[in-house]
Amino acid sequence: MKKRIAIIGSGIAGLTLGNLLLTNSEFEFVIYEKNNILDLNEGFGIQLSVNSIYVLNKIGFSQLNANEKYHPTQLDFYSINFDKICDLNLEIFNLENEKYTTLKRSTLIKFLKEKLLSNSIIFRKQVNKVEKNNEKINISFTDGSNDEVDFLIVSDGVFSNTKSILEKKFFKPKYYGAIAIRSQIKVEDISNLNSNNISLIMGDNAHLVLYPVNKKKEINLVCIIRKKSDVSDSIKKILENTILKENKNLANLFKEELKSWPIYTSSGPVKSFYKNVLYMGDAFYTFPPTLAQGASQSIESASEIFELISSDNENIQNEYFKKRVERTNVINKRSKFNYFGFHITNPILKIFRNLFLKRLVKNKSFIQSYLGKIYK
Numbered sequence: 001m002k003k004r005i006a007i008i009g010s011g012i013a014g015l016t017l018g019n020l021l022l023t024n025s026e027f028e029f030v031i032y033e034k035n036n037i038l039d040l041n042e043g044f045g046i047q048l049s050v051n052s053i054y055v056l057n058k059i060g061f062s063q064l065n066a067n068e069k070y071h072p073t074q075l076d077f078y079s080i081n082f083d084k085i086c087d088l089n090l091e092i093f094n095l096e097n098e099k100y101t102t103l104k105r106s107t108l109i110k111f112l113k114e115k116l117l118s119n120s121i122i123f124r125k126q127v128n129k130v131e132k133n134n135e136k137i138n139i140s141f142t143d144g145s146n147d148e149v150d151f152l153i154v155s156d157g158v159f160s161n162t163k164s165i166l167e168k169k170f171f172k173p174k175y176y177g178a179i180a181i182r183s184q185i186k187v188e189d190i191s192n193l194n195s196n197n198i199s200l201i202m203g204d205n206a207h208l209v210l211y212p213v214n215k216k217k218e219i220n221l222v223c224i225i226r227k228k229s230d231v232s233d234s235i236k237k238i239l240e241n242t243i244l245k246e247n248k249n250l251a252n253l254f255k256e257e258l259k260s261w262p263i264y265t266s267s268g269p270v271k272s273f274y275k276n277v278l279y280m281g282d283a284f285y286t287f288p289p290t291l292a293q294g295a296s297q298s299i300e301s302a303s304e305i306f307e308l309i310s311s312d313n314e315n316i317q318n319e320y321f322k323k324r325v326e327r328t329n330v331i332n333k334r335s336k337f338n339y340f341g342f343h344i345t346n347p348i349l350k351i352f353r354n355l356f357l358k359r360l361v362k363n364k365s366f367i368q369s370y371l372g373k374i375y376k
Contacts, residue, residue: 006137008153009157010121011109011156013298013301014153014280016112020302022059036123044104052297070101072211077361078199127139128165151277153278155281158282159264160282160283166277167273171267174265179230181225181254181260185221195217205345208243232260263289275317280301334370
């Protein structure tokens with residue numbers, strides 16, 4: 001008899017797991033989404049390292065139109081005044097069919113959605129109550145409907161309402177003390193940088209990352225700025241008091257439409273007291289954005305769950321939780337270390353940081369240990 005799986009949330013993690021489940025006829029699944037539609041209009045970029053491309057290629061990602069994605073070969077480090085410090089060769093992490101990739105998030109969501117059957121995603125569904133019924137999970141929704149499943153996979157983000165309902169405890173993510181500002185810019189706006197590469201610009205308590213998201217060279221810009229309070233201020237005011245105060249020429253990067261939001265991280269991973277309930281993606285743990293692993297870890301966690309339930313392992317939850325916590329701890333520590341290094345304010349420490357960077361990016365053993373273990 002087929003095992004039935006319910007996935008809560010139709011983000012990158014949920015859609016990836018759905019696509020993987022399609023490859024195994026022993027499962028039937030449904031993705032429940034609280035919103036009315038999937039937003040395919042957002043053009044902001046994401047970075048995917050080799051670990052996630054390996055998973056996506058199993059469901060046909062290599063067949064995606066080559067013009068819709070990009071393979072940057074280098075990460076360039078700059079000071080806030082566009083003085084280049086050093087560069088890192090990203091090709092050392094690439095394999096023949098798995099390469100470091102950038103693209104629009106909406107492009108990936110569209111690809112994942114189109115692979116699924118039309119009835120695979122049910123919209124306007126919000127969990128109201130969850131109960132155990134023998135060895136199964138009974139899910140009640142706010143519209144009065146219900147579903148009984150063998151596994152419940154929760155993937156509804158850092159503000160997961162389902163997790164609070166399941167564990168009968170309110171989970172509040174932590175404000176990370178920073179905000180993100182995103183925009184899309186044109187190649188001509190970054191004449192001081194190499195538009196073929198990922199550019200990381202470091203300032204006082206702030207950094208910017210720019211990279212192409214397709215062969216048309218549409219450029220994604222994300223700026224992370226330390227900010228004590230998560231209370232909303234005008235983006236213009238925040239920029240004027242931080243990076244534009246250091247370099248007014250950066251104003252050229254922020255003339256298009258801007259989107260801003262506070263950055264939150266998880267208080268810690270949670271293992272459900274229901275053995276057949278698993279959390280993945282941001283619902284499991286939300287990382288600081290300074291290692292660019294958010295999307296990749298969502299994809300990776302979906303693959304881990306798929307492999308475990310396909311093996312019919314009796315200890316699925318414990319094995320998944322142990323492996324995911326180990327992975328999370330490593331990535332979290334390195335994300336926080338990057339966050340510190342990118343935002344140094346002391347002029348002397350900046351000199352030492354830049355000297356260390358120049359040495360470290362050419363040290364193959366260090367790079368393979370620091371990044372290679374994450375990317376593969």
